[in-house]
Amino acid sequence: MAETLAALAHGFGVALAPINLLWGFVGVTLGTAVGVLPGVGPALTIAMLLPLTTKLEPVGAMIMFAGIYYGAMFGGSTTSILLNTPGESATIATTLEGNQMAKRGRAGPALATSAIGSFVAGTLATVALTLLAPQIVELALMFGPAEYFALMVLAFTTVAAVLGGSAARGLTSLSFGLALGLVGIDGQTGQARFAFGVPELLDGIDVVVLAVGLFAVGETLYMAAYTSRMPETLEKLAGSIWMSKRDWARSWKPWLRGTAIGFPFGTIPAGGAEIPTFLSYATERRLARERDEFGKGAIEGVAGPEAANNASSTGALVPLLTLGIPTSATAAIILSAFQQYGISPGPLLFQMQSDLVWGLIASLYIGNVILLILNLPLIGMWVKLLTIPRPLLYAGILVFATLGAYSLHQSAVDLAILYAFGLLGFAMRSFDIPVAPAIIGLILGPLAEVQFRRALAISEGDPTVFFRQPIAATVLAVAAAVVVVPFVLGLARRLKRA
Amino acid sequence: MRSRRSRQETAFAFAVVALGVGLAIGTALLPSEGGYSGIGPSFMPAMVSAGTIIVGAWLAFEALTGGWRNRSPEDPAARGEHAFLPAAFAWVSAGLLAQMALIGLAGFVLSSALLFACVARGFGSRRALRDAAIGLALALVVYFFFTRALSVNLPAGRLFGG
Amino acid sequence: MRTRVLAAVAALALAAGAAAAIDNLKILIPANPGGGWDQTGRQLAAAMQSAKLVGSVQFDNKGGAAGTIGLAQFVNASKGDPNALLVGGMVMVGGIHLNKSPVNLSMVTPIARLTSEYEVIVVPASSPHKTMADLVKAFRDNPGKVSWGGGSAGGTDHILAGLIAKAAGVDPAKVNYVAFKGGGEAIAAIIGGHVTAGISGVGEFAEHIKSGRMRALAVSSPAPIDGIPTLKAQGIDVELGNWRGVFAAPGITREQRDELVKLVKAATETPAWKATLEKLGWTPVFLAGDDFKAFLDQDTQRVASIIDSLGIKK
Numbered sequence: 006m007a008e009t010l011a012a013l014a015h016g017f018g019v020a021l022a023p024i025n026l027l028w029g030f031v032g033v034t035l036g037t038a039v040g041v042l043p044g045v046g047p048a049l050t051i052a053m054l055l056p057l058t059t060k061l062e063p064v065g066a067m068i069m070f071a072g073i074y075y076g077a078m079f080g081g082s083t084t085s086i087l088l089n090t091p092g093e094s095a096t097i098a099t100t101l102e103g104n105q106m107a108k109r110g111r112a113g114p115a116l117a118t119s120a121i122g123s124f125v126a127g128t129l130a131t132v133a134l135t136l137l138a139p140q141i142v143e144l145a146l147m148f149g150p151a152e153y154f155a156l157m158v159l160a161f162t163t164v165a166a167v168l169g170g171s172a173a174r175g176l177t178s179l180s181f182g183l184a185l186g187l188v189g190i191d192g193q194t195g196q197a198r199f200a201f202g203v204p205e206l207l208d209g210i211d212v213v214v215l216a217v218g219l220f221a222v223g224e225t226l227y228m229a230a231y232t233s234r235m236p237e238t239l240e241k242l243a244g245s246i247w248m249s250k251r252d253w254a255r256s257w258k259p260w261l262r263g264t265a266i267g268f269p270f271g272t273i274p275a276g277g278a279e280i281p282t283f284l285s286y287a288t289e290r291r292l293a294r295e296r297d298e299f300g301k302g303a304i305e306g307v308a309g310p311e312a313a314n315n316a317s318s319t320g321a322l323v324p325l326l327t328l329g330i331p332t333s334a335t336a337a338i339i340l341s342a343f344q345q346y347g348i349s350p351g352p353l354l355f356q357m358q359s360d361l362v363w364g365l366i367a368s369l370y371i372g373n374v375i376l377l378i379l380n381l382p383l384i385g386m387w388v389k390l391l392t393i394p395r396p397l398l399y400a401g402i403l404v405f406a407t408l409g410a411y412s413l414h415q416s417a418v419d420l421a422i423l424y425a426f427g428l429l430g431f432a433m434r435s436f437d438i439p440v441a442p443a444i445i446g447l448i449l450g451p452l453a454e455v456q457f458r459r460a461l462a463i464s465e466g467d468p469t470v471f472f473r474q475p476i477a478a479t480v481l482a483v484a485a486a487v488v489v490v491p492f493v494l495g496l497a498r499r500l501k502r503a
Numbered sequence: 504m505r506s507r508r509s510r511q512e513t514a515f516a517f518a519v520v521a522l523g524v525g526l527a528i529g530t531a532l533l534p535s536e537g538g539y540s541g542i543g544p545s546f547m548p549a550m551v552s553a554g555t556i557i558v559g560a561w562l563a564f565e566a567l568t569g570g571w572r573n574r575s576p577e578d579p580a581a582r583g584e585h586a587f588l589p590a591a592f593a594w595v596s597a598g599l600l601a602q603m604a605l606i607g608l609a610g611f612v613l614s615s616a617l618l619f620a621c622v623a624r625g626f627g628s629r630r631a632l633r634d635a636a637i638g639l640a641l642a643l644v645v646y647f648f649f650t651r652a653l654s655v656n657l658p659a660g661r662l663f664g665g
Numbered sequence: 666m667r668t669r670v671l672a673a674v675a676a677l678a679l680a681a682g683a684a685a686a687i688d689n690l691k692i693l694i695p696a697n698p699g700g701g702w703d704q705t706g707r708q709l710a711a712a713m714q715s716a717k718l719v720g721s722v723q724f725d726n727k728g729g730a731a732g733t734i735g736l737a738q739f740v741n742a743s744k745g746d747p748n749a750l751l752v753g754g755m756v757m758v759g760g761i762h763l764n765k766s767p768v769n770l771s772m773v774t775p776i777a778r779l780t781s782e783y784e785v786i787v788v789p790a791s792s793p794h795k796t797m798a799d800l801v802k803a804f805r806d807n808p809g810k811v812s813w814g815g816g817s818a819g820g821t822d823h824i825l826a827g828l829i830a831k832a833a834g835v836d837p838a839k840v841n842y843v844a845f846k847g848g849g850e851a852i853a854a855i856i857g858g859h860v861t862a863g864i865s866g867v868g869e870f871a872e873h874i875k876s877g878r879m880r881a882l883a884v885s886s887p888a889p890i891d892g893i894p895t896l897k898a899q900g901i902d903v904e905l906g907n908w909r910g911v912f913a914a915p916g917i918t919r920e921q922r923d924e925l926v927k928l929v930k931a932a933t934e935t936p937a938w939k940a941t942l943e944k945l946g947w948t949p950v951f952l953a954g955d956d957f958k959a960f961l962d963q964d965t966q967r968v969a970s971i972i973d974s975l976g977i978k979k
Contacts, residue, residue, distance in 0.1 A: 038648075231579060408657075
C-alpha cells in the first residue's frame with residue numbers, strides 16, 4: 006500500500022508538469038467536441054490523432070487520450086440532455102430522464118449532476134484501479150460465455166422496469182429491438198440474416214443510429230407535426246441552473262450506485278458501457294421514492310447512468326493495464342497507441358514503465374478535475390442552446406443526427422435507415438409505445454444470443470453448463486429473484502388484505 | 504361504430520403480427536444446423552418471431568376489448584398539442600430525403616444546408632434565405648472540423664469534382 | 666538505397682511524361698480507422714510522402730462487412746482513375762466468398778502484396794497440452810472437446826483451424842470453433858481457460874505469450890517466430906499468412922498500372938516503410954503485378970474451398 010502511494014505520488018509529479026496539463030486540457034476539450042457528435046466517438050478521434058502523437062512524450066499523449074475519453078463521455082451526455090440526441094452509445098440511458106428534465110427547464114441541474122457524477126465516479130473508479138487492479142482482473146477472468154449469458158439474463162430482468170406503463174406496448178417495443186438485433190452477419194456461422202443483400206446491413210444495426218433515429222429524428226417529426234405551431238410556452242429555464250439542496254440529496258446515492266455498477270462491467274469484455282448505464286437507470290427507477298417522476302425528468306435517472314458510464318470507462322483500463330486486454334473499442338486504440346511507443350501493457354508494465362503507468366493513473370485523477378472545472382462554468386453556456394428558436398434548434402439537431410449516421414459507412418444508405426427509424430419513432434410516439442425497450446433489445450439481444458451459443462458450443466450442447474458453474478448459477482438465481490421476489494411480495498400483500 | 508383510434512390500434516396490432524410472420528418466413532429460409540452448440544442461426548430469429556406474434560396478438564386483443572390500456576388523451580388539445588399538420592411533417596421528411604438523394608452529388612455542405620432550411624420551414628419559419636445561410640455556416644464548420652482536424656472524409660460533392 | 670529511390674522517382678517521372686503523375690493520390694481504406702488495413706494505407710502513404718513520391722494523399726475510410734462495402738464503392742466510383750488505390754487482403758477474400766458479395770477482387774487491378782502477419786496457436790498456461798502434438802491428438806480423439814477461440818467465423822483464424830483439421834485428417838466441419846469479436850474478448854476467454862486453444866495473429870498474442878499466461882504451440886509461418894516452432898516442423902503441413910496489399914481501379918491501362926506498381930515498390934524501399942514493418946511486426950512479402958495476380962487467383966481458390974469445407978456456409 007505504502008509503495009503504491011509512493012508510486013502514485015511520483016506519478017502526480019510526472020503528470021502535473023505544465024506541458025502535460027496542457028495536453029490534458031487539449032484532450033478534454035477535443036473529447037467534449039467529438040462527444041457532442043453522434044457517430045464520432047473517442048475511439049475514432051484517438052485513432053486519427055495517433056500519427057500526431059508520435060511526436061509527443063508518451064506520458065503527455067496518454068494524458069491527452071485519457072482527457073479525450075472522459076471528455077467524450079461528458080460531451081455525449083450534453084447532447085443527450087439538451088437535444089435528445091445521444092452523442093455516444095454510453096449516454097443513451099441519460100437521454101431518457103435528462104431530456105425530460107431539460108424540457109421542464111431543469112437542464113442546468115441535469116448537466117451539473119452529470120458533470121459532478123462523472124467526476125465522483127471517475128475518481129472513485131480510479132481509486133479502485135489504483136489499489137485493486139490485479140485482484141479485480143483475476144476475478145474478471147473467471148467470467149466465460151456461460152457467466153456472460155447469465156449476466157445478460159440478469160440485465161434483461163432488471164431493465165424490465167423501463168418497459169413503461171403498459172406491458173403489452175413495452176414488450177412490443179422490446180420485440181422491435183430484438184428483431185433489429187437479428188439483422189446482419191451471425192457471428193458464430195458467418196450466415197447473413199435479414200440483410201436483404203444490402204452490404205451496409207451486414208454488420209448489423211448500429212445502436213447509436215437506432216437511438217438517434219428514434220429519439221432525435223422521430224421526435225423532430227413529431228414536434229413538427231403536433232407542436233410546431235404552439236406558442237413556445239415551455240419554460241426553458243425554470244429556477245436556478247445550479248443544483249438545489251434537494252438535487253444533491255437525490256443525486257449522491259445514485260452516483261455511488263452507478264459507480265458500483267459501472268466499474269465491474271468495464272473490466273469485462275461483455276459489450277461496453279451501455280449495459281451498466283441501463284442497469285443503473287433501472288435500479289434507480291426501482292429504488293426511487295418519487296417513482297412517478299420517472300419519465301418526467303427524475304434527476305436520479307441522470308445521476309446514476311452518468312456515474313455508471315464514467316466508472317465503466319475507467320474500469321476498462323483495469324484489464325488493459327494489467328493484462329493488455331482491451332475490453333472496448335477505445336481501449337483497443339489506446340492499446341495500439343502503447344504499441345506505437347514500443348510499450349507493451351501487461352503484468353510487467355507496472356515494473357518496467359512505472360513512470361508511464363503511474364503518470365497515466367495520476368492523469369486520470371487530474372483529467373477528472375479538469376473535466377469538472379472546464380465544464381461546470383460552461384453549463385450556463387450550454388443551457389443557452391435551448392433558447393435558440395425552435396425551427397433553428399431542430400434543424401441543427403437533424404444536421405448532426407444525419408452526419409452521425411452518414412459517417413458510419415460514408416453511405417447514403419445509412420441516411421435511409423435513419424429516416425426509417427425516424428418514422429418508426431414517430432409512429433411509436435403517436436401510439437404511446439416507449440422507445441427505450443427497443444434500444445435495450447437491440448443491445449442485449451445479440452449479446453445474449455452469442456454468449457448462449459458460445460457457452461453451449463464449449464459444453465458441446467450440454468445446457469446444464471449454466472447451472473454447474475457457480476458464478477453463472479448465482480447470477481441466474483439473482484435474476485430469478487429479481488422477477489419472483491416483487492411478485493411474491495405483491496401476492497402476500499394482497500392475501501393479507503383479503 | 505368503433506372509433507378512429509380503435510381502428511388505428513387494431514391496424515397497428517396487425518402490423519406487428521405481420522412483422523412476426525415476416526420474421527418467421529425469413530427464419531424458415533435460414534439454416535438451422537448449430538454445430539456443437541445445437542443452436543443454429545435460426546434459433547434466435549424463431550424465438551423473436553414467436554414473441555412478436557404473441558405481443559401483436561395481445562395488442563389486437565386489447566384494441567378489440569376497449570382499446571389499448573393507459574393511452575394518452577386522444578384529443579391533441581388535452582395533450583397540449585395541436586392537430587396533426589401534414590405540411591410540417593412533409594417539410595421535415597422532404598429535407599431528410601433531399602439530403603439522402605443529394606449528399607453524393609451536391610456534397611455534405613449544400614445538402615445539409617438544404618436539410619436545415621427544410622426543417623426550419625417545417626417548424627414554421629418563413630425566412631428561408633436566413634435559414635439556409637445559417638445551415639450553410641453550420642455545415643461548413645462541421646465539414647472543416649471533420650476533414651481538417653479529424654481527417655475523416657465527408658463528400659465534397661461530385662458537382663464540384665469531389 | 667537513396668539512389669535507388671531516386672532512380673525509381675526518375676523512372677516514374679519519365680513514365681508519367683508531362684502530366685505530373687500523382688499529385689493527389691486517393692487511398693480508399695475499406696475499414697474504420699485504427700485497424701491493420703488503416704495502418705497499411707496510412708503508413709504506405711507516409712512512406713511515399715517521406716520520399717516525395719507523391720504530393721498530397723487523400724484517405725477515405727469506408728468500413729464494414731470484411732471490406733466488401735469499401736470494395737463495392739471502389740469498383741463503382743473509381744473506374745479508370747489512375748490515382749486511386751484500395752487497401753485489401755486475405756480477410757477481404759474470405760469476406761467476399763462468405764457474404765456472396767456481388768463485387769470481388771477480380772474486378773479491380775492488383776498492384777502489390779505488401780505484408781503478411783502470421784498466425785499463432787496458443788493454449789492457456791494451465792492447459793494439459795504441452796505441444797502441438799498433444800493438442801492434435803486430443804483433437805483427433807474427440808474433435809468436439811477441443812474448442813478453438815478466434816476471430817470472426819470464416820475469417821483467417823477459422824480458416825487456419827480448418828486447414829489444421831484437414832492436415833490432421835479430421836473433417837474441417839468438425840472443428841468446434843468459437844468466434845469472438847475483436848481481440849480482447851478472445852484473449853480473455855483464452856487466458857481465463859474458457860476455450861481449449863486460441864488462434865490469432867502473432868502480434869495480438871505476443872505479450873500474453875511473453876508474460877506466460879498463454880503457451881504458444883505453433884506458428885503458421887514458413888520459419889519459426891520468436892522461437893515458436895512452425896506447424897510444418899511439427900508434422901502439420903499448413904502455412905498461412907494474413908496478407909495485406911494494394912489494388913488499383915478497374916479499367917486502367919497497362920502503363921498506368923505499371924506506374925502504380927513502381928510507385929508502391931519505391932515506397933516499400935524507403936526507410937520509413939522499413940521502420941514501420943519493424944515497429945508493427947509485419948513480415949514483408951512484396952509481390953507485384955502479374956505475379957500478385959496469379960497468387961491472388963490461387964489464394965481465392967484455396968480460401969473458398971476451405972470455407973466451404975468448414976460447414977458454416979449455406
